[in-house]
Amino acid sequence: MTLSVLLFAHTRERVGRSHLTLELPSGSRVSDAVAALRRAHPALEPLWPHLAIALNGEITRLDAPLPDGAELALLPPVSGG
Numbered sequence: 001m002t003l004s005v006l007l008f009a010h011t012r013e014r015v016g017r018s019h020l021t022l023e024l025p026s027g028s029r030v031s032d033a034v035a036a037l038r039r040a041h042p043a044l045e046p047l048w049p050h051l052a053i054a055l056n057g058e059i060t061r062l063d064a065p066l067p068d069g070a071e072l073a074l075l076p077p078v079s080g081g
Helices: 009-015 030-040 042-050
Strands: 002-007 019-023 052-055 071-075
Touching (some): 002 009, 009 042, 019 030, 030 042, 030 052, 030 071
Antiparallel strands (some): 002 019, 052 071
16 A cells, blocks of 8 residues: 655654655554654654654544555644744
8 A cells, every 4th residue: 555644844854855655565554654654764763752643634543544545644743822
């Protein structure tokens, strides 16, 4: 299955791109995508504890199944005033 991964702020800076394509086996879960991203992009490692993950526009859990063609977004913490 093919997934799109969107990167913002610090994740984009560390990877050097705003969009990635990820190939995973059918039946994969969000946790499988995270594991693949961790292996492929070790520069993201310090950020993982602070990121939220959205699946097709909604915050998701690591055990959520991934449909083919899904869009994952790595969302940094947001602050404002």
